[in-house]
Amino acid sequence: MATVRQVQITFDCAEPERVARFWCEVLGYVVPPPPEGFAxxxxxxxxxxxxxxxxxxACADPSGVGPRLFFQRVPEGKxxxxxxxxxxxxxxGLVGEERVAVLEAEGARLVALGATRLELLPADEENESCLVMQDxxxxxxxxx
Incomplete structure (x- = not known):
């Protein structure tokens, strides 16, 4: 049986701090304290x-439950x-119009932070509605 391990999710990007601070706002994450000896x-x-x-x-779940997100600068673009x-x-837990309204409201909040709304995937026989975005x-x- 495998041992359960913590997971860090790493993003390659051009501007690590900018992208990390965006995800802090999206997820309610925080920037961890600086290394010892630095204010x-x-x-x-x-x-x-x-x-x-x-x-x-980087940014982290303040409750310690979610994975740490790490952002590293790379020379090439996406x-x-x-x-x-x-x-x-x-x-x-939401369905139908109520779900879409919540997704659209959250999408609008994230657009104000710099995200881009791509498309709403409507519910079908297998999945509820989903809003596709870009950071x-x-x-x-x-x-x-």
Missing amino acids: SWADYNGSLPPEQQDAAF VVKNRVHLDVRAGT VEGNEFCLD
């Missing part, structure tokens, strides 16, 4: 060699659809 992340970042500055950032994406559970760097995610 802020800006102080820590300034202590790094220039090529390592602004290269990574080219194709994600192979893995996050489903943000905004409408759990501030174009990574797809779903509000469901």
Whole structure:
């Protein structure tokens, strides 16, 4: 039997802090405290060699239940659809028009933070409605 392990989800991106702070707002996550000996992340970042500055950032579930999200700078931009994406559970337990209204309201909140609304996938025989979105760097995610 496998041992249960904690999971960190890592995003490749161009601007790690910007993307991390977006996801903090989406999920109610927080920026972890800076490393010991530093008053802020800006102080820590300034202590790094220039090529390592602004290269990574993270956010975490304040309750410690959800996975830590880690964002690392990469030189190449996003080219194709994600192979893995996050489903943000905004409408759990809701159906029909009530679910769509909640998804659309949350989608509007996220658009104000820099997300892009792509499309509403209507309910079918197997799945409830889902709103497909992109984060501030174009990574797809779903509000469901």
